[in-house]
Amino acid sequence: MRTEIEKIKETTPHQDLTEGLMVFAGGTSKVVQTGEWRTNTPVFYAEKCKQCLLCAPVCPDSSIPIKEGKRGEFDYEHCKGCGICEKACPFGAIEMKGGVD
């Protein structure tokens, strides 16, 4: 029953789909650029950032990447613009702006 998810396309006949459309892979949501659903966009002011990392864990879309203990620029391909990170930042290093970019 286990099927490679990449082999399933919108032209796949019904017999070749997985049972109950089960997805046999992890992290598949990365493939789809859902950031385009956004209507507001967070802006990152690196100079105000103290790298306290309070913002990253509250992001529901894992769109604040952390490398070597430091947060970087937003992952705009997946950020939905919810504004939770702006509320979480104690140092005003995140500001929500209207629009997609």
Place this chain on the structure above:
Amino acid sequence: MAIKGRMSGNEAVSYAIRQVNPDVMPAFPITPSTEIPQMVSNYIANGEMDTEFIPVESEHSSMSAAIGAEAAGARSLTATSSAGLALMWEELLLAASNRLPLVMTLVNRTLSGPININCDHSDGMGARDTGWIQIYAENNQEAYDNFIQAYPIAEHAKVHLPVMICQDGFITSHAVENITLMEDELVKDFVGEYQPEEFLLNPGKPIAVGPYSVSNYAMEAKKNQEDAMVQAKEVILQVAEAFEKISGRKYGFFEEYRLEDAEYIMLIMGSAAGTAKEAVDELREKGKKVGILKLRVFRPFPAEEIAKALSKAKAVAILDRCESYHGTGGPLGEEVMAALFRSKVSIEAVNYIYGLAGRDFTVDHAKEVFGELESMITKGIRPEQFQYIGLRK
């Protein structure tokens, strides 16, 4: 060695649950199914089984928890009746579309209103298009036997669909009758251990269950689900055959009671079939060629098989313990008539409504129905369609 006992339908199903010992049972009490989680809890408290019982706050939650547990990889079960089933509505469809082989023991009770706690089939019939396999019992023995066959059907690779094991509220669930039980080991061997191929709590093999599906996929998924329901037909018969080998009791899609040369047939489901059989025996004494087709498997619907079994009769009375409120009878009436039409079986068919909200259905009622069928053929007196049996006028 078979064990002779005396049990109510609820006791019989609970006994079978103890023998099968499923992994998880979330349940919320509702009359007349309440005794089932109660008895199972007793078995667990007494150390006679080790099912994880989850006392939830509603049936919406019991079905959700059963779905979650099943998806996680646990053999799951719940019990309910009437409004409890109605509250599960959304989840019933999810259990089926996510292809989760869980089992529910449904103790049939009318759906409100008027509010009433007694038997009819409006709860089960209301869920007839949710994608569940539905198997109905005439008595405690059948409820017990059907439950033991439930998981082998549901979990079969060609099926992977949830199964509802139905018995009539109070009439079967609370009345104590003789029963033949099987040894624990025999039941355990027959049902076997649950070994799902794919499940959530499976380290290193991540899956997503029930993902959002865009229009390019959803229709194909529904077709696959329908195909599984069709395939369930042969699996149900295979499981019944295997069950007969260990129990000596024979099951199929339906029971044919004195049908061999029957001219007038009553098609009926559930406990009232017992009453109807008594009427048939009395009428046969008087030389009347009458018989009963007692439907056991309602989903998948054995349309062609029913049409074939009725094909040599002159007339059939289709008895619905449920009103559909659309002016053309009940669900069994519709589906059986459609089956006859598609198989080009041109016999007279009359749809009756009986036993709503626990109204008695007697041997005399059944005889009157057979009398009406006969008058229709021999005297040309057409009975009224969709009439209520035993209605005060």
